[in-house]
Amino acid sequence: MSEASQRCLMIVEDDTGLRSQLRWSFEDYDVVMAGDRTAALTMLERHAPAVVLQDLGLPPDPAGTSEGFATIAEIQAQAPYAKIIVVTGNGDRDNAVKAIGCGAFDFCSKPLDLEVLRLIVSRAFRVHELEAENRKLRSQSALALDGIIGTSEPMRDACRLIEKVGPTDASVMLLGETGTGKELFARALHRLSARSEGLFVAINCAAIPEPLLEAELFGYEKGAYTGAHKQTRGKVELAEGGTLLLDEIGDMPMALQAKLLRFLQERVIERIGGREAIPVDVRIICATHQELPELIRDGRFREDLFYRVSEVSIRLPPLRDRAGDAVLLAQHFLEQAASRHRRAVRGFSAKAIKAIEAYPWRGNVRELENTVNSAVIMADGRQVGAEDLRLGAIGGADVLNLRQVRGEAEKRAIQRAMTNVGGNLSRVADLLGVSRPTLYDLLDKYGLKKPGDTD
Ligand SMILES: Nc1ncnc2c1ncn2[C@@H]1O[C@H](COP(=O)(O)OP(=O)(O)OP(=O)(O)O)[C@@H](O)[C@H]1O
Ligand SMILES: [Mg+2]
Numbered sequence: 102m103s104e105a106s107q108r109c110l111m112i113v114e115d116d117t118g119l120r121s122q123l124r125w126s127f128e129d130y131d132v133v134m135a136g137d138r139t140a141a142l143t144m145l146e147r148h149a150p151a152v153v154l155q156d157l158g159l160p161p162d163p164a165g166t167s168e169g170f171a172t173i174a175e176i177q178a179q180a181p182y183a184k185i186i187v188v189t190g191n192g193d194r195d196n197a198v199k200a201i202g203c204g205a206f207d208f209c210s211k212p213l214d215l216e217v218l219r220l221i222v223s224r225a226f227r228v229h230e231l232e233a234e235n236r237k238l239r240s241q242s243a244l245a246l247d248g249i250i251g252t253s254e255p256m257r258d259a260c261r262l263i264e265k266v267g268p269t270d271a272s273v274m275l276l277g278e279t280g281t282g283k284e285l286f287a288r289a290l291h292r293l294s295a296r297s298e299g300l301f302v303a304i305n306c307a308a309i310p311e312p313l314l315e316a317e318l319f320g321y322e323k324g325a326y327t328g329a330h331k332q333t334r335g336k337v338e339l340a341e342g343g344t345l346l347l348d349e350i351g352d353m354p355m356a357l358q359a360k361l362l363r364f365l366q367e368r369v370i371e372r373i374g375g376r377e378a379i380p381v382d383v384r385i386i387c388a389t390h391q392e393l394p395e396l397i398r399d400g401r402f403r404e405d406l407f408y409r410v411s412e413v414s415i416r417l418p419p420l421r422d423r424a425g426d427a428v429l430l431a432q433h434f435l436e437q438a439a440s441r442h443r444r445a446v447r448g449f450s451a452k453a454i455k456a457i458e459a460y461p462w463r464g465n466v467r468e469l470e471n472t473v474n475s476a477v478i479m480a481d482g483r484q485v486g487a488e489d490l491r492l493g494a495i496g497g498a499d500v501l502n503l504r505q506v507r508g509e510a511e512k513r514a515i516q517r518a519m520t521n522v523g524g525n526l527s528r529v530a531d532l533l534g535v536s537r538p539t540l541y542d543l544l545d546k547y548g549l550k551k552p553g554d555t556d
Contacts, residue, residue: 267293280467299343325374
């Protein structure tokens with residue numbers, strides 16, 4: 102069924118006199134007429150009316166209501182968002198209430214007060230329009246957040262914030278460790294905004310040396326400096342009508358910070374070597390892995406700029422604080438990598454999942470993505486095994502440390518117990534809550550001497 106037509110009103114009425122009177126009353130709408138259920142359903146299919154004005158007494162039961170109710174039910178099944186206004190017989194309150202109970206929007210009883218009916222119809226159109234707008238926004242936001250994976254509480258909080266702030270023009274500061282998804286969220290903010298048809302332009306302030314960064318941001322006129330062969334627009338100008346992401350804003354040199362602040366205050370730029378003030382309408386989103394208050398304290402970031410660019414701050418949590426998300430993301434990256442590399446890998450072994458859950462992921466989602474990608478290439482069978490992830494080999498210092506710490510704690514506990522009970526192994530085992538054979542194994546494992554052992 103096509104999208105409901107915003108001005109289309111369907112009138113389902115078998116009385117020809119009343120039909121022409123109604124058509125005349127609603128001539129400012131696109132009116133379509135039907136005299137019975139079959140015609141109504143055909144018109145519904147063809148014109149997708151937003152509002153239906155329907156008589157309850159329809160043939161073959163013009164004196165009763167059975168055909169009217171059957172028609173309401175079918176219209177609702179076919180066009181659940183259409184607003185149905187029921188026309189009932191004089192004083193027929195019971196059927197009016199029944200119709201509302203069945204999902205009709207409102208009712209009006211005969212003889213019709215056209216003034217009142219016009220109000221009801223206009224309100225039905227308005228409600229229909231608002232609901233359609235709401236559905237559209239909701240599906241857009243689902244789409245905008247598409248590709249952002251995570252069900253942990255801190256991720257849900259971050260997504261909720263994004264949904265709230267996205268449609269506004271507020272400047273947003275995205276904070277978070279490397280690889281936490283700052284750019285991904287910046288793009289989602291753009292998609293949620295009224296600027297989504299405009300460009301999303303990103304510039305990494307840390308990757309470009311100072312003199313070039315200025316030219317990249319603000320552009321230059323021909324001949325502004327050696328090598329400026331032609332007039333070039335900067336990223337700020339390119340983002341006109343859209344969104345500009347200033348990535349790693351914490352690394353922006355002080356001189357440029359002053360220039361950026363001036364732009365944010367006046368909303369005009371001047372290209373290098375140019376004299377013309379060019380107005381630019383962009384929304385600014387910034388991202389950084391640095392702690393800006395510290396930079397401000399050290400005199401490396403302007404406080405006034407900080408307030409300008411962070412009307413709203415959103416902190417993306419590190420992956421290790423997102424319970425359950427690592428495995429979800431890993432499965433997503435596995436499917437992506439398997440299709441990209443044409444591998445028949447389908448999932449992870451139980452040990453691999455444990456390893457993914459235990460690993461600290463200092464490089465966050467980006468590290469996980471890279472790890473899974475190469476594991477898919479390494480895997481021999483249909484499953485990625487723990488060894489394919491090579492977490493121990495790459496950056497597994499923490500995993501090794503944990504094992505060492507546990508081992509040392511065990512060894513110290515055994516030694517203390519041995520000293521306390523004077524080398525009686527049964528009592529040592531009791532004290533430690535292990536069996537004698539286990540204790541023997543542990544003594545061997547840690548190279549501890551059993552009573553009676555000789556050097
Ligand atoms: N929640 C998530 N769901 C799906 N993919 C994600 C998620 N978070 C991050 N990614 C992916 O991880 C990678 C890193 O994300 P992104 O580049 O947005 O991080 P960043 O915070 O900007 O990192 P850096 O500080 O290194 O620039 C990207 O490929 C991104 O698509
Ligand atoms: Mg980034």
